[in-house]
Each structure stands twice: as C-alpha cells, then as structure tokens.
Amino acid sequence: xxxxxxxxxxxxxxxxxxxxxxxxxxxxxxxxxxxxxxxxxxxxxxxxxxxxxxxxxxxxxxxxxxxxxxxxxxxxxxxxxxxxxxxxxxxxxxxxxxxxxxxxxxxxxxxxxxxxxxxxxxxxxxxxxxxxxxxxxxxxxxxxxxxxxxxxxxxxxxxxxxxxxxxxxxxxx
Amino acid sequence: xxxxxxxxxxxxxxxxxxxxxxxxxxxxxxxxxxxxxxxxxxxxxxxxxxxxxxxxxxxxxxxxxxxxxxxxxxxxxxxxxxxxxxxxxxxxxxxxxxxxxxxxxxxxxxxxxxxxxxxxxxxxxxxxxxxxxxxxxxxxxxxxxxxxxxxxxxxxxxxxxxxxxxxxxxxxxxxxxxxxxxxxxxxxxxxxxxxxxxxxx
Numbered sequence: 001x002x003x004x005x006x007x008x009x010x011x012x013x014x015x016x017x018x019x020x021x022x023x024x025x026x027x028x029x030x031x032x033x034x035x036x037x038x039x040x041x042x043x044x045x046x047x048x049x050x051x052x053x054x055x056x057x058x059x060x061x062x063x064x065x066x067x068x069x070x071x072x073x074x075x076x077x078x079x080x081x082x083x084x085x086x087x088x089x090x091x092x093x094x095x096x097x098x099x100x101x102x103x104x105x106x107x108x109x110x111x112x113x114x115x116x117x118x119x120x121x122x123x124x125x126x127x128x129x130x131x132x133x134x135x136x137x138x139x140x141x142x143x144x145x146x147x148x149x150x151x152x153x154x155x156x157x158x159x160x161x162x163x164x165x166x167x168x169x170x171x172x173x
Numbered sequence: 174x175x176x177x178x179x180x181x182x183x184x185x186x187x188x189x190x191x192x193x194x195x196x197x198x199x200x201x202x203x204x205x206x207x208x209x210x211x212x213x214x215x216x217x218x219x220x221x222x223x224x225x226x227x228x229x230x231x232x233x234x235x236x237x238x239x240x241x242x243x244x245x246x247x248x249x250x251x252x253x254x255x256x257x258x259x260x261x262x263x264x265x266x267x268x269x270x271x272x273x274x275x276x277x278x279x280x281x282x283x284x285x286x287x288x289x290x291x292x293x294x295x296x297x298x299x300x301x302x303x304x305x306x307x308x309x310x311x312x313x314x315x316x317x318x319x320x321x322x323x324x325x326x327x328x329x330x331x332x333x334x335x336x337x338x339x340x341x342x343x344x345x346x347x348x349x350x351x352x353x354x355x356x357x358x359x360x361x362x363x364x365x366x367x368x369x370x371x372x373x374x
Contacts, residue, residue: 024245047245049274052266059235063207063242066227066363068372071242089232089239093359 009141010035020149024064024071026057032102032168033074054079058086062095073099077121087128090158097158108170130158136166179321181304184345189284190216190352192326205243209236209256211291212351213284219353224369228355228362234264244279251278258285258299272312277337286346306343317341
C-alpha cells in the first residue's frame, strides 16, 4: 500500500496530529490503524514505535512528555484492558495521554469473544479517569481528534478517542 | 574466572545502595534516571537528590518503557533506567521493543536480588534460572553484561556512558534493606524532573 491509500478521515487524523506536534506514534497494530501506522513509518520526522503490549505505550507516552515531546498511542479496544492498572501512572503524576482506540465488540461484531472487552472499554477507561470521546462516522473523526488533542496537550488530560466499528466496519474474524 | 564474562552465578552479590551511589557519582552531564518501583528507587532517592531523577511509586515494570520515551525525545542525553528483576519479569516484552529499536542513548541497570523483597522476599524466576542479561542479548541487545563485582560495575557504567548503546548491566544483589524512602508526590516528581531536563512548558 502507498501512503495515499485508505480512508480520507484516517489521513486527516494523521495530519491533524502532526500539526499538533506529535512526534512519537506508538502502537500495537490493528487494521483500523493501518493508515496511521503506514504514514508514521513513512514520515522521517516521526518515531514510529511498535510495542509488544499496550502498557508499554502508556509508559512511553509518559516518557515522551518528560522529555518534552508529544506522543499518541494506537491500540485496539482489547488493549485497553491491558492498560488499566498502568493508567495509575498517568493519573497519579498528571501526565497528558492521547490514545486512539479502534473498537471490537461493538456495532456489528460477529465474534462473541470480542464483546466483554468491547462493552467494558468506555467504562473502564472512565473508571481510571480517562475522558472518552467517540467517533461513529467519517465526519466525526477530525473534529473529535482536534478536540482530544487540545484536551490532552493543552489541558494535560488523559483522553481516549474510540473509533466505532460503525466507522471502521466490523471484521470478518 | 577473570578472563570469562561474569554470569549470574559467578557475579558477586553487591549492595544496591552502594552501587547506586557509585552510579550517581558518575553522572556529570544531567543524565536522566528513571528509578523503578520499590527498593530500586528508594536507594536512588537515598543516593542523593537529582532533579533529573524520576521516582516510580507504582506501575511495576514500566521503568524501561518510560526511559525509552525519554530517550527518543532527548536523543542527545543519556537516559538510564534502574529496574528490579521482579519488575522486569513482569514486562519482559519491553526488552524486545528495545532490542528492535536499538536506542543509542539508553542504559538499563537491572537490580537482581532474586526476590520480591518489598513484599516479603518471595523468590523470583530470575533466582530459578531466568538470566535477564541473556534474555536481553537474545532480543538483540548485544551489550548486556553481568557485573562481576563493584569495580566491574563501575567499568561497565563508564563504558555505557561513553559508548553508543543500548547497554544493559545486570547486578546480583545482597538482600540489604534500602537506605531511605522516596517522597510521596507523583505530580511533584514529574514537575521537578521536567524542570531538571528543561522540558517544563
């Protein structure tokens, strides 16, 4: 795939984050983040950082902030469950956090194993003090990302943007 | 033995507070230090306050990932993660992330006492066969060594500070108690560290 492929909203999201000064893009891969990951790999001014597990990303973004840089963590909703305890770091030391979460276990899901975490994603993030914004349609994405990045980088909040399967399309597996 | 690399079995058990003091004494260029949860950061605190020290009161296993984020953001600065064996065992995957990325300015110091000391001294897997320096080498971190004794620890630190990394230095510890206890204000710890690095906006 070239960096031109994929939905326009995904490219707009990448461009908006770069315009906000994001230089560290960390992720556990998901198909819903393909454009963001490919754009980051092709961008010489961005550090594209694959992780072995999402908790590493919570820590990496804290380190980025300590070092004066801005980062974003990309993960699937399953990964939110992995992060919960580690959000104590974010919350306790008042680190900014911006994470973009591609959903499983919501609109149109056909795999029953995905539902428990899909249904719990927003609730557990909010229980750990993370502000949750949702994007359901292509036109939602850019304003939601712009709002979230202002809330994270200007106000120092922890913010998650959930990309619904209504936007992404439900997977066949 | 002097001609052979030290292993966990041959390494002398050293005192954590002593080697932490030896490490801190070598930091003259505002190197950043991330002190992992537990006695590791207690002894970093006790070894002398530095604005460039970040002390972890929680989040077991995240010292190396935090240090990696700082190291990427601050490529001209040496960044040192101090992590206990129990913590690293919880997040072994972070070594694979470091091995894949090869950050030149990252130094990892593993304080291996073979126990979850702070919870009552229960045995860790590193005391039962997991060689954390060998795990690091297996991820592609070529400069991963056991410190044979205190003097060798200093030699390894000198080399790590002077040459491109990533470097991992593992030290086998005695069960000595920590020499102090870190302050309890995470937001202040973050703020002070960022002022120490000049990154506070």
